[in-house]
Amino acid sequence: MFLFCDKLFYMNKKIIYLISLLVFLCLVLASCIRADKPDSQDTSASKNVNNQEIYTPKPVSTKTINGVDYILSRSPSGKYGGTIVTSTIGEGPKTFNSWNSMDATSSQAADIMFDALVTTDPYTGEVIPKIAKSIDVLPDNKTYIVKLRHGLKWSDGKPITADDVYFTWNTIIFGGYGNTSTRDAMYVGDKLPKIEKIDDYTVKFTTPEPFSPFLRQLSVPIAPKHILEPVTKKGKRAFASFWSSNTKPSDFVTSGAFRLKEYVPAQRLVYEKNPDYYMIDEKGQKLPYLDKYIILIVGDLNNELLKFKAGELDTVGLRGTNVALFKEKEKFSDYKIYNLGPDTGTMYFAFNLNTRKNDNGKYYVNPVKQKWFNDKNFRYAVDYALDRENMVFNIASGVAAPLFTSEPLSSIYLNEQVAKGHPRDLKKSKEFLEKSGFYWKKGKLYDKDGNKVEFDLYTNAGNTERESIGVMVKQDLEELGMTVNFKPIEFNTLVSKLVNTNDFDTVIMGFTGSPLEPYGGKNVWYSNGTLHVFNMRKTPEENKNLFAWEKKLNELFDRASLELDFDKRKALYEEYQKLIYDEKPIIYLYSPIRISAIRKKFANVHPTPLGGVIHNLEEIYIK
Numbered sequence: 063m064f065l066f067c068d069k070l071f072y073m074n075k076k077i078i079y080l081i082s083l084l085v086f087l088c089l090v091l092a093s094c095i096r097a098d099k100p101d102s103q104d105t106s107a108s109k110n111v112n113n114q115e116i117y118t119p120k121p122v123s124t125k126t127i128n129g130v131d132y133i134l135s136r137s138p139s140g141k142y143g144g145t146i147v148t149s150t151i152g153e154g155p156k157t158f159n160s161w162n163s164m165d166a167t168s169s170q171a172a173d174i175m176f177d178a179l180v181t182t183d184p185y186t187g188e189v190i191p192k193i194a195k196s197i198d199v200l201p202d203n204k205t206y207i208v209k210l211r212h213g214l215k216w217s218d219g220k221p222i223t224a225d226d227v228y229f230t231w232n233t234i235i236f237g238g239y240g241n242t243s244t245r246d247a248m249y250v251g252d253k254l255p256k257i258e259k260i261d262d263y264t265v266k267f268t269t270p271e272p273f274s275p276f277l278r279q280l281s282v283p284i285a286p287k288h289i290l291e292p293v294t295k296k297g298k299r300a301f302a303s304f305w306s307s308n309t310k311p312s313d314f315v316t317s318g319a320f321r322l323k324e325y326v327p328a329q330r331l332v333y334e335k336n337p338d339y340y341m342i343d344e345k346g347q348k349l350p351y352l353d354k355y356i357i358l359i360v361g362d363l364n365n366e367l368l369k370f371k372a373g374e375l376d377t378v379g380l381r382g383t384n385v386a387l388f389k390e391k392e393k394f395s396d397y398k399i400y401n402l403g404p405d406t407g408t409m410y411f412a413f414n415l416n417t418r419k420n421d422n423g424k425y426y427v428n429p430v431k432q433k434w435f436n437d438k439n440f441r442y443a444v445d446y447a448l449d450r451e452n453m454v455f456n457i458a459s460g461v462a463a464p465l466f467t468s469e470p471l472s473s474i475y476l477n478e479q480v481a482k483g484h485p486r487d488l489k490k491s492k493e494f495l496e497k498s499g500f501y502w503k504k505g506k507l508y509d510k511d512g513n514k515v516e517f518d519l520y521t522n523a524g525n526t527e528r529e530s531i532g533v534m535v536k537q538d539l540e541e542l543g544m545t546v547n548f549k550p551i552e553f554n555t556l557v558s559k560l561v562n563t564n565d566f567d568t569v570i571m572g573f574t575g576s577p578l579e580p581y582g583g584k585n586v587w588y589s590n591g592t593l594h595v596f597n598m599r600k601t602p603e604e605n606k607n608l609f610a611w612e613k614k615l616n617e618l619f620d621r622a623s624l625e626l627d628f629d630k631r632k633a634l635y636e637e638y639q640k641l642i643y644d645e646k647p648i649i650y651l652y653s654p655i656r657i658s659a660i661r662k663k664f665a666n667v668h669p670t671p672l673g674g675v676i677h678n679l680e681e682i683y684i685k
Contacts, residue, residue: 117668122183122190125342130213131195135343137666140683142347145354146664146676147376149366151524152553153328154359158314159305160283161230162240164592165557166574171331171357172305175316176283179208179227184673187578189277193222193284193317203272203626208280210263214340216286217316224259229287231257231267233294239301243585243592244282247275250623271624274631275581286315319680320355331357341680351683362524370659377660377675381527382459385657396663402656403671404463404471407574409528411448411535411649413441414566415597418604426564426598430513435567441646443494447538449486454652457530461657465650468587468642472577472671475632477639491542507543516545517567520559523550528570531651535570564598570651571595577672580635581623587615587638596647611645 119136126132155171156163163169179194191197193214198207214222235245236254248254253270260266269276293304305314311322319341320333333355341349358375360366370378380388380399392399413435416426427435434440450464466483469476499510507515519536521528529550536546551559559566573593576582585591589612590605597612599605608616615638622634642648658675660667666681676682 131211137681139343144684184677206267349680439494443491475635477636521570522553
């Protein structure tokens with residue numbers, strides 16, 4: 063049984079109700095596909111929002127057989143066999159090292175092979191067990207006793223024990239190996255939590271102070287100590303290059319429901335089921351049911367759609383005009399469409415505010431452009447010039463809503479006042495520019511020093527939605543006399559520009575997110591965060607010279623992490639959203655409604671706003 067202290071604040075009935083209410087309201091206001099009104103007892107994610115039946119899953123439970131603590135499936139029993147084919151755009155994963163991944167594609171490719179202590183329940187939003195069998199939060203709200211499942215094994219037959227958990231957290235994460243985002247989000251002031259091994263199947267975490275996001279942070283995959291410890295001893299560079307995209311599938315030692323069988327760069331990832339996975343159905347059959355899980359690397363969104371139409375893909379996300387076209391044919395097709403509500407991520411336009419020099423003594427951003435981007439009037443002018451309504455209408459075909467906040471529209475912490483935003487107003491844009499001495503000559507915009515306003519705008523090539531946004535942003539800003547050089551480039555190259563070299567002027571990108579916990583975005587908003595892309599800092603010395611509003615962001619996230627009262631936390635997170643809206647280092651564009659199609663041949667498909675269409679991949683089977 064998964065045990066929580068009654069005092070634990072963040073997933074009580076009030077929050078579950080708020081998730082349900084916000085998701086429903088957003089669907090009613092923004093969706094082009096009608097949704098039934100949810101019953102007052104439903105949680106947000108147990109409501110199937112496309113006029114489908116309501117699915118109520120079984121409670122989370124464990125069944126012990128022959129010394130193995132299995133997770134009991136929450137769906138009806140199925141049958142074995144078959145394959146499901148999904149897709150990803152771009153060039154494919156950069157790494158299979160889950161603890162070093164910096165992008166969503168690599169994380170998707172790696173994380174499916176590894177399980178964590180806990181995960182988020184896609185039906186309720188609660189933190190539920192995975193490798194952990196139970197977690198007991200002691201009355202001090204600082205001590206967490208984690209008991210592991212017995213009988214779990216790595217794919218090479220070695221047992222999964224507390225040694226693996228201790229090594230993952232104490233050496234890899236707290237030791238700063240790979241992507242340090244998780245470690246950075248675990249700091250309480252200048253201190254990290256402590257972990258102790260109690261016995262082979264028990265560990266204890268102790269936080270310096272009651273730390274509200276802690277349990278949800280335990281969703282990081284557990285690493286096999288006997289494989290990765292020798293690598294860490296060689297240093298952080300060796301660790302970062304370990305399990306690269308060139309690694310042979312047979313070399314991976316994994317714990318997840320599926321493991322890599324084949325990887326063909328720029329073509330496909332083929333996973334096979336783990337025959338010894340620790341989930342069973344009510345008949346005692348081991349899951350997963352499916353033999354294979356395939357991810358096709360499709361290049362771009364148009365190609366993805368063509369492959370779904372041709373029957374090469376089993377599920378696809380629908381955008382813009384395609385929603386109405388596919389909905390019209392649904393009754394006569396072999397697929398079913400689901401409305402999953404507002405996107406849990408955010409789409410944005412960001413400035414590079416960096417005024418520092420790189421290691422070669424060159425400025426990250428041309429000093430002339432630095433002055434423009436660091437002028438709040440300039441940023442306000444850009445914000446008011448962007449025609450979000452036009453983007454929603456022409457790019458998303460109305461299947462979206464304008465976005466003005468750093469939190470998704472479904473967030474239980476949404477600042478409703480900020481979310482209202484403002485209409486496009488070119489007159490205001492020009493007034494803001496004139497305040498800072500900008501002027502126009504022959505239709506072109508110049509700064510007060512006579513420099514023509516011209517800059518580059520990047521996004522990732524192949525994402526046709528973002529490419530369309532880039533074209534519209536370019537056109538909107540050209541109405542102000544700005545010259546915008548729009549440059550779509552390959553995704554991994556773009557990520558390197560943003561995170562490694564900080565070599566860009568402006569960018570259109572998206573952040574993944576969660577409607578349940580803004581603290582997961584600390585690596586974006588904290589001044590030394592690994593994704594603080596609008597003003598990236600590489601050294602502790604650079605982190606001393608902060609904008610006043612950056613210092614305030616740090617303070618708000620620190621305070622929110624220590625606050626256990628939901629209403630008080632919400633007030634702090636609302637304040638951070640207002641601060642981003644007022645300062646505009648990042649300008650938000652619109653929030654798509656997530657519409658997905660999946661073949662009708664699959665059973666145990668229970669889509670939720672939190673989990674998507676195939677969140678319960680282990681339980682899905684072919685009828």
